[in-house]
Amino acid sequence: MQYYHLRYDFRNREDRARIIANLKRLRAQLDKSVPAKDSDRTLLLATWNIRDFDATKRYGNGARLKESLFYIAEVISRFDFVAVQEVNELGEWKKVMRILGDHWDYLCTDVTDYKLGGNGERLLYAFDKRKVHFRNIAGEIVLPNDMLISPVTAELGDTKLYSGKQFRRTPFLASFQSNWFKFDICTVHIYYGATSGDKLKQRIEEINQVAKYFGRRAEAAEKDGKALILLGDFNIVHPDHETMQALKAEKFKIPRALDRPSNLDKTKYYDQIAFRANQRVLDFIDSPQPSLASSNAGIVELFESVFRDEDFDQYEGNASKTDRRQKGR
Incomplete structure (x- = not known):
């Protein structure tokens, strides 16, 4: 720093x-x-x-x-x-x-086009280059025709025609290495849509398809001694909801310590980190403790130290300029 x-x-x-x-x-x-972070045995x-x-x-x-x-x-x-x-x-x-x-x-990545819903x-x-290096492989996931979101198929003679949607915000995949540990990683910001109906169905489909597409790499990754890591904002509703089951269905392991809300008001389970790897490559020992100090996973509660409720008076001038309620919105 x-x-x-x-x-x-x-x-x-x-x-x-x-x-x-x-x-x-x-x-x-x-x-x-x-x-x-000074150990060469951890990432x-x-x-x-x-x-x-x-x-x-x-x-x-x-x-x-x-x-x-x-x-x-x-x-x-x-x-x-x-x-x-x-x-x-x-x-x-x-x-x-x-x-x-x-x-x-x-x-x-480059910015996602607004027309695709990517804002x-x-x-x-x-x-940190002292610990991790880029292996010169990166790309964005583009789904093949038979994996499109909300698919519609039709037949024209002997030809099958596909129609459907790509991801609203294209998942970003890259390869990195830390010491001997090689990993392919894919980060996502899954479409939110709505809390019910067709838009919620699209959200579930996006989670399912990115996990399925990325999970197809598992066999090749195992042969190459690599781990697969899928992480980001999945807009998960709840650990028991279909949104989470769509992720777990492709055999990704998720730390139990992340089965709790990660947003400011502690109501959303959006952020997740999931792994797939041979145990010889990644010895993933799960632990339910919520603190990173006592387990191998956790959530940093940033606002315990900065922008606390008791600090509001220091920022009241800035807050008054951004309060949309004062503008009648």
């Missing part, structure tokens, strides 16, 4: 002192909740939907505060590899990379 940027980004000493205090509190929390992996990151239209919420970029960088720095969803433009992201330092790198976002991988 390049903390010296604080001196130049925050000329006001009171602001700088407050932000440093927040960072110290966040660092102390992460020290307790996230394992140290610390995370997924994070940073909503509307550097979006040109932020739905009335305005630009992010500069200090947020330091908090985001602090969390990312504690991992070796992070999949990030909902990165729009790259201006704010490049500032995060500047704070992380030269030993960090990233790989991302102009990118999928991105950030990785």
Whole structure:
């Protein structure tokens, strides 16, 4: 982490002192909740939907505060590899990379076309080059005709005709390696649609098809000594819901510690990390404890340390500019 940027980004000493205090509190929390990343026997992996990151239209919420970029960088720095969803433009992201330092790198997709329902976002991988290297293979999943979402088939003579949908936001697949450990990884931001009806059915189909398509690589990956990792924002309704069963049906293993809400108000189970690998390649020992310090999986509760309820007075001026209720919306 390049903390010296604080001196130049925050000329006001009171602001700088407050932000440093927040960072110290966040660092102390992460020290307790996230394992140290100096072991060559472990890979610390995370997924994070940073909503509307550097979006040109932020739905009335305005630009992010500069200090947020330091908090985001602090969390990312504690991992070796992070999949990030909902990165729009790259201006704010490049500032995060500047704070992380030269030993960090990233790989991302182009923006998804709005006409496909992707709200102009990118999928991105950030990785610590001291621990992980890119194996020069990357691509986006395009479904074959017989796997399209909401398919319709017809026959014209001896020819079968297919019609259907691709993913609203195309899953991003790439190959990486950490020490001897090779892994193919696919990150997603699954279509949300609605809580019932045809749009919910499309959501379930997207989860099912990406797990099935990516899972087809399992046999070849095993021969090559690789693990498969599928992660991101799946818009899972609940661990017992069809949305989760669609993911588990393709034999992906999901840590029990992630079977709990991961959003701000603790009502959604959207974010998931799933694995498929031969035990000789990835010794996945599941544990239900919710803390990363006591198990091999968990959720970082960022807002225990920054932007807390008791800090509201410090940000009231910014909040009043972004409260849509004041604008009659």
